Amino acid sequence: MPRPLCSSTALTALLLTAAPALAQSTSAESVLRIGMTAADVPTTTGMPNNGFEGMRFLGYPVFEGLVLWDLSRTDRLATLRPGLAEKWEQAPDDKKTWIFHLRQGVRFHDGTAFDADAVIWNLDRYFKQDSPQYEPPAAGITRARAPLLAGYRKIDDRTVAITSSGPASYFPYMVVYLLFTSPASFEAAGRDWAKVGMLPAAGTGPFRITGVRPREAVELARNPGYWDRNNLAKVDKVRLMPIPEANARIAALRAGQVDWIEAPAPDGLASLRQAGFTITTGSYPHVWPWFYNIGAANSPLKDVRVRQALNYCIDRDGLVTFLNGTAEPAVGWLKASDPDFGAPQNRYRLDPERGRALLAEAGFTDKRPLSLKVMISTSGSGQMQPLPMNEFLQENLKQTCNVDVSFNVVEWQVLLNAGRAAPDSPSLQGANALNVSSPSSDVAVMARYFASANVSPKGFNFPQWTDARFDAALKELAEATDPEAIARATRAAHERLVDDPPWLYIVHDLNPRAMSPRVKNFVSPQSWFVDLNRVSVQ
Template identity: 75%
Template sequence: MPESRFHWSSSAIFARLKPALRGALAGIGCALLVPQAATAQTLRIAMTASDIPTTTGMPNNGFEGMRFLGYPVFESLVLWDLTTTDRLAPLRPGLAERWEQSPDDPKTWIFHLRRGVTFHDGTAFDADAVIWNLERYFNKDAPQFEPPAAGIVRARAPITTGYRKLDAMTVAITTASPASYYPYMAALILLSSPASFEKAGRDWAKVGLVGSAGTGPFRIGSVAPRERVELIRNDGYWDTAKKARLEKVVLQPIPEANARLAALRTGQVDWIEVPPADGIPSLKQAGFAIVTGSYPHVWPWFYSIGATNSPFKDVRVRQALNYCIDRAGIVELLNGTAEPAVGWLKASDPDFGKPVNRYGFDPAKGKALLAQAGYSAQKPLSFKVMISTSGSGQMSPLPMNEFLQANLKEACGVNVEFVVSEWQVLLNNMRALPDAPALNGSLSLNISSPSSDVAVMARYFAAAGAPPNGFNFAQWKDDAFEAAFAKLAATTDPKVVAEQTAIAHERLVDNPPWLYIVHDLNPRAMSGKVKGFVSPQSWFVDLTLVTMQ
């Protein structure tokens, strides 16, 4: 993978990408020049992904994949309420009408399935279908085992250890330890039709060419890799109150921000994810809607603490960088579509706690900590960071990382090199072991991440979530964090959960496994024709609410 020193322009980085990727992106740009017919109730969305998310029922491309080719088509036992903006999106019943911990065993959750639901192909949703999907993700010897999807699900629900059918409409799922937060993990396990796999000759590659059948408000109509996916309204959707208003949604991967901007301006799409910050004023002047809103998201660099000879084994180095960066400068660069991050949670969050360290732009303090750790002008701290050119929640990764590279050099004498990769490659490396060749010597990863609930906290920071089991890339372990987390996992008392979450978060700040940079405000730009959209405090959106004028 290519590397850089100091400033690269976006075009320079693009020029150094692998030829195959450059060709794919160029093809996408050319496709924008071809007029695309749209019916009155067709919504065309430009994603930040460089390819369409996988269509077999568990999409890749991070939570952007879940946003557009996850929940609109495939559903889980537990869903999100995405209709409000005044609080973090809560859970709601999905393909399970209700659930509870077993009174005999707090490690077991009982899910009572919704009756009368069918997949898009007309086959019945029942306990057998649920078990078939769980076997697909957790049993490597099952005929339907799908390794890429299994890797995603296992990392998002790493404490899942067993499952069984209790009757035709009831299943039990067992976890490694009592976990009051498990429904949040269950919400990320999507379910698709076993018949889709059989129809494709038990070949997941063939399933992906046409798309699997789910139970959601939209079904997959057509798939054109690297170009588009068409979603068609499911007129037989089980939740009659939430049938989609739109007839069709067209998803297009356009990873380059200015190409997305051009597509919106020329009417090729109606909605773009993450407009380029410097284009926002002119979009507003031209009458386009810029939609922003708080949501549970943080844009960090992950430290690799477990790598051989990693400087990040020393907590003073990890703290130092958190004092060395100019977060206000990043916010200004982004035209106000972000806010400074001084922890995994926002400082205004009631669970933020009272950490000793309150990070701000303080180069003197940062350099003092680096000096204590043995780094100086004569022996500067130097390391590589793996970054992407685009991707789910990645905002504007090239200019943002260039800013940080220059900022760290000027403020604290820190030398940063970049290893530039495709978004999905970067995501895969989040589960890499320390010193893995795929990291190309990177000691940090720039991966935007959710901060929505304690289940996410478990995946990213619990010692048990270290790769390959979860997303604790840092290989971080903190005894006080582990103790607090064990207490909140064992209780359903909201007061205790809040108290212990705050204690756990204090450790994330004072013993930081990440460099906390910004929380973004989820910007997207839309044509005035798009109506009814709600920007929830979530990574996901409810497309059933949207209409086209």
């Protein structure tokens, strides 16, 4: 049975009680207050936990990478742009090595210089277990996001080389997740990462951390010395507040305690609009699935017919209606309209007859129904509305294909940790599937979620899924340089993700947010991330 959850009434009362501490500054400073979906503030050492919500608010705004996302447009998927590296290229004599030319004149928030030594120090922090600065939680996150990184070296003060385990045309899309913290922060905290997070730590970004209150808030302030003088932040301060319950976030917005909330409850959108609040939505590379646990001993999901059957048993259109149109049906890792979707043999839709037939072929009938235990979260980055959505699916699967589903409800970070566990790990508590939302932004993400070389705990291939044709297509596109060859191989790879599904594909989120009319100039890019620099508060 799901564990008891704090009610929205109780959470709202807590917020109201805390109102004096969270009230808008009485000075002339502009303060943007954001209600996150996380149950706690993300970690603040420079590689935040809590998934991509942590990266969204306590990653890129504070701690940057050699490569950054271009979040300036809404009419296309976010692409890469130069960050702490002005440019990069593959080494002319080695396709596995990339050369990064560092930007000059960049300083951390503490005034120390960003240079090649700082890059190597941070990479040792993630990838060298015997280094004094090795940080196991941050290393686990980083290694899973950049599983191909095999080595690195300093060429000179302004140049570093990073080597992948094999040729990978998409390797810069992994480098984008390597963030950099000032080595001086580690020394100032007595070489204790737990203390670094409360210093606070220094990055190079447009905002700096000024205060950390676990379970309550993180305070950011504009960095007036930011290296990109054309992209200085418009607000003076940002306050990030964890409010995991959707209706409590709405109550906080209505009460004027926050200016911006992530993932408002869909049934509250109409009334928020009527009250003058701004609702933003937009397509972005996101899929809300169940990860099948194929690798566990005696898993019924080892049989591809079961995995396909479930994809024919769910009512995606009904769930979209239930979500008040804030999502669209998912019939693959990519959207069906994506040019790289390909032409798979299976085009999933609600087809209980076909689903039941496939289950029967696999030995599951009304007399011996399929039973699944799914680990889900109470909230979290990209998790949309996990409790009501999963309850919808539970009833849906029982009615259409007589599948019995039970849930183990945990906090978001616990679920993320489970996604990097071995298939029979005690931490999974016997789960046959995990409900973890996923980016679908680029081939690098595809590789780390589905390549056989990246099975958990090394990478994000939690299902322990292997498909020779997928791996062959991935190898082809990794070694290719011609865009048409890369596109052709990407389509072939995605076709295998549909026909031999490692996941139950459910919906693509439309990324709803609700904001006070005081919030201006927000751009909703086709990305998990946002550019807080552009936003102003009037």
